[in-house]
Amino acid sequence: MRILLWRALWLLCFAVLWSDTEAQLRYTIPEELKGESIVGNVAKDLGLDLSEISNRKLRIASESGKQYFSLNLRNGELLVNDIIDRETLCGQSSSCVLPVQVIIEDPLQFYRVDVDIQDINDNSPIFLSEVNTIEVPESTLTGARFRLEPAQDPDAGTNSLRTYALNKNENFVMNIKTDKDGTKVPEIIVEKAVDREKQSVYHLILTGIDGGDPARSGTTQISVKVLDANDNAPVFEHELYELKVMESTVPGTMILTVKAVDLDDGVNGEVEYSFAAHTPDIIQNWFAINPVTGELVVSKHLDYETSTSYKIDIRARDKGSLAMEGHCRIQVNVLDVNDNAPEIIITSSPKPVREDAPAGTMVALINVKDLDSGVNGNVTLSMSPGTSFKLKSTFSNHYALVTDSQLDREKFPRYNIELKASDSGSPPLVSSKLITVNILDVNDNPPVFSERVYSVYIKENSAPGSILASVTASDLDTGENSKIVYSVLDTNTQDVPVSSYVYINSENGSIFSMHSFDYEKIKIFHIIVLAKDHGSPPMSSNATVHVFILDQNDNAPAVIYPSTSMGSVAHQRMPRSAKAGHLVTKVTAVDADSGHNAWLFYRFVEATDASLFSVNLHTGEVRTKRAVSEHDDSSQRLLIEIKDNGEPLHSTTVTVDILIEEGLHEPISEYSMKTTENNNKKKSGTIALYLIISLGTVSVLSVLTLFTLVVKCVRSSIGSSSCCIWRTNSEYKNPNRNLQIQLNTDGPIKYVEVLGGDMMSQSQSFGSYLSPMSEFSDLTLVKPSSTTNFTDTLNVLDASLPDSAWTFESQQVSGSTPSPDIMLKTITHRPETKCTALAAMYLTTEYNLECYTF
Structure with a gap:
């Protein structure tokens, strides 16, 4: 009952101690506590709420292999997991501490708890033998001492062996001898000489008593035999030998020689050495002694980590008939050798780390230990260089692996x-x-798109649903962060959302047309494709797709002169006095297509008199092949076909009725005509030279202008500028426009200048006088029948130019010979609007104007 009461008092009185050691918490408990006994409330002592125990995943880990403690996850109490026997765990060491690691997983934190195991008096002193026999010669004098077997008590401190007691008798008394190492050895002293004839054997009881409260004891029987004769026992030179031995000592090495002297002669003085009785097997396994020489030899490899010292009792016995013996003790201290490599223990395995984790984020907990002692046990932990992590020392031999710099998964996953x-x-x-x-x-x-700008070419009239282009973007991230969705930004082209032109496959970036395109209405448009990932928040980028429409020959030539607005047949008059080469009329047609598709050719399909008229293949001029005679019919009908140069070929026809009348005469005499023709021939050479120079200049300017426009359009997609293409068809409704026109005597347009603002605004105009025979021009020649018929042409020009004030000016040029060709192309630069316009003018119901604004 007293023992149970003692344990209960220890259990009620232990407290949480903060020490100067490495541990953050320290508890003290007695040994032999039952399972589920409370050691302390770890959660409370660490300042954790009950809800944080499970939320932050509180757990414990032991540095030793066995788990002596457990954690109550409901209230954070540290419990004894199994009965702890201090003697098994720490032997007779004065200190017995069990380290416990407390780990909080989220966020990762680490604490150390030391549990000090206090000894209780749960072991009684015991003797290895129940009966010990001592031989005492009868000649032994009073005061002689005989060493007895000491008792063993596994308890430590005050609970260990304290004293001995001997039962009362007449011949022997008890003496307790304390060795240098503190071991209490019992001895019996002959107080009164023994007489074998009176009593040959004495039976004594030796009791070992510890210092516990209550005290515990153990007994052994001492049998004293009285011997005759040999009355001198061997005596060692030293009662205690102390030596130090390296744990790396090779087995078979002699480490000490002991010597005992016996004063007797003969066999009574011959000494034989051996281990004392009841020497533990571990001593006899690790050491051996030569019975003749007294040499102590190491038998096996020593291990400092197993035992740091050994106590060896040596006995010297003589060979007398009544053998006597002496004893000594050898204290062998084992010196540590660096024979144990450090051990690395991953207390908490590293978890995946976000690449945006700040520097100092804890990744793992690491513990190192070395079984060696002293400097051999001082461990330094390092890590491979060139990483974004570092080791942070928390306390002795404990480290935290933390981030040291910004992480980048795309470089190092x-x-x-x-x-x-x-x-x-x-x-x-x-x-x-x-x-x-x-x-x-x-x-x-x-x-990131594979290209910043894409250029796509598609033929007009292509079937809806045709694929225009495929854009591709890639994302260096992974998972959902790398999944890309493509879309088209809904910008406007000619005031029409681009989404009405195309649609895009959101998964692979393929762009399809939603309807066919007409080159005559739209020549280029731009698509801004947005690529967005599935990250949170999402990231995006865009690319520009320039779609160029390629012209196809899908328009037939349109006749603009002679006008057939009043009927299906055009009527012309000519004098009967006309000579050969007389210009009867000029058929003028235009083609809404461009390039080679707009080249036109004229020929007769039918004629009342094919021998009287001819039509110029390229200009459409109808002239007389011979002089008109009085026998020719006064009414002549011509069916003229106009064909373009496209594939497939398109054509149209016009019927011209010519009325030959008497009394009409040519405005210029034959002589004047010849003179004029000669003058024209002379001038034609000079004009041809001017035309060549003009053509070259205009071509160079056109190439430079187009190149500038393309470069600015490409830059505009990057700099978010605007690039526009305008094309309009309308009636002539605003007469207040600024248009200057120079006319010939018979009314054809010779020069057209388009100004961007009022007459005082700055402008640069470039006019070219080109022949439709030029294969580098898309110009068309026009010869109206009179100046007043030019109103229709103005309707076309008005509808295609930006709003501004127009002024119509007509200038008559003296002379009687019609000018064969007119100018049809104007390039206007308007610095006040920062707009460069390239106008390819066909004097028809359609007019093309391309304007790029930045």
Whole structure:
């Protein structure tokens, strides 16, 4: 009952102690507590609420292999997991501490708790033998001492062996001898000489008593035999031998020689050495003694980590008939050798780390230990260089692996970190361990297109649903962060949303047309494709797709002169006095297509008199082939076909009725005509030279202008500028426009100048006088029948130019010979609007104007 009461008092009185050691918490408990006994409330002492125990995943880990404690996850109490026997765990060491590691997983934190195991008096002193026999010669004088077997008590401190007691008798008394190492050895002293004839054997009871409260004891029987004769026992030179031995000592090495002297002669003085009775087997296994020479030899490899010292009792016995013996003790201290490599223990395995984790984020907990002692047990932990991590020392031999710099999963998706532990021994021993830290992706990379600008060419009239282009973007991130969705930004082209022109496959970036395109209405438009990933928040980028419409020959020539607005047949008059080469009329047609598709050719299909008229293949001029005679019919009908140069070929026809009348005469005499023709021939050479120079100049300017426009359009897609293409068809409704026109005597347009504002605004106009025979021009020649018929032409020009004030000016040029050709192309630069316009003018119901504004 007293023992149980003692344990209960210990259980009620232990407290939480904060010490100067490495531990943050320290508890003290007595040994032999039952399972589920409370050691202390770890959660409360660490300042954790009950809800944080499970939320932050509180757990414990033991540095030793066995779990002596458990954690109550309901209230945070540290409980005894199993009965702890201090003697088994720490022997008779004065200090017995069990370290416990407390780990909080989220966020990762680490604490150390030391549990001090206090000894209780749960072991009684015991003797290895129930009966010990001592032989005492009868000649032994009073005061002679005989060593007895000491009792063993596994308890420590005050609970260990304290004293001995001997039952009362007449011949022997008890003496307790304390060795230098503190061991209490019982001796019996002959108080009164023994007489074998009176009593040959004495039976004594030796009691070992410890210092516990209540005290515990153990007994052994001492049998004293009285011997005759040999009355001198061997005596050692030293009662206690102390020596130090390296644990690396090779088995078979002699480490000490003991010597005992016996004053007797003969066989009574011959000494034989041996281990004392009841020497533990561990001593006899590790050491051996030569019975003749007294040499102590190491039998097996010593291990400092197993035992740091050995106590060896040596007995010297003589060979007398009544043998006598002497005893000594050898204290062997084992010196540590650096024979244990450091051990690396991953207390908490590394978890994946987000690439945007700040510097100092804890990744793993690491513990190192070395079984050696002193400098041999001082361990330094290092890691492989060139990583974004570092080791942070928390307290002795405990480290935290933390981030040291910004992480980038796209460069290093994982880190293989080699940990190296090195002790301070000579030579040092090193161990290593490889740990892997995976980096979690963060959406920090936008999609990137394979090209910033795409150029696509598509023929007009292509079937709806045709694929225009495929854009591709890539994302360096992974998972959902790298999944890309494509879309088209809904910008406007000619006030029409681009989404009405095309649609895009959101998964692969393929762009399809929603309807066919007409080159005559739209020549180019731009698509801004947006690529957005699935990250949170999402990231995006865009690319510009320039779609160029290629012209196809899908328009037939349109006749603009002679006008057939009043009927299906055009009527012309000519004098009967006309000579050969007389210009009867000029058929003028235009084609809405461009390039080679707009080249026109004229020929007769039918004629009343094919021998009287001819039509110029390229100009459409109808002239007389011979002089008109009085026999020719006064009414002549011509059916003229106009064909373009496209594939497939398109054509149209016009019927011209010519009325030959008497009394009409040519405005210029035959002589004047010839003179004029000669003058024209002379001038034609000079004009041809001017035309060549003009053509070259205009071509160079056109190429430079187009190149500038293309470069600005490409830049505009990057700089978010605007690029527009305008094309309009309308009636002539605003007469207040600024238009200057120079006319010939018979009314054809010779020069057209388009000004962007009023007459005072700055402008640069470039006019060219080109022949439709030129294969580098898309110009068409026009010859109206009179100046007043030019109103229709103005309707066309008005509808295609930007709003401004127009002024119509007509200038008559003296002369009687009609000018064969007119100018049809104007390039206007308007610095006040920062707009460069390239106007390819066909004097028809359609007019093309391309305007790029930046």
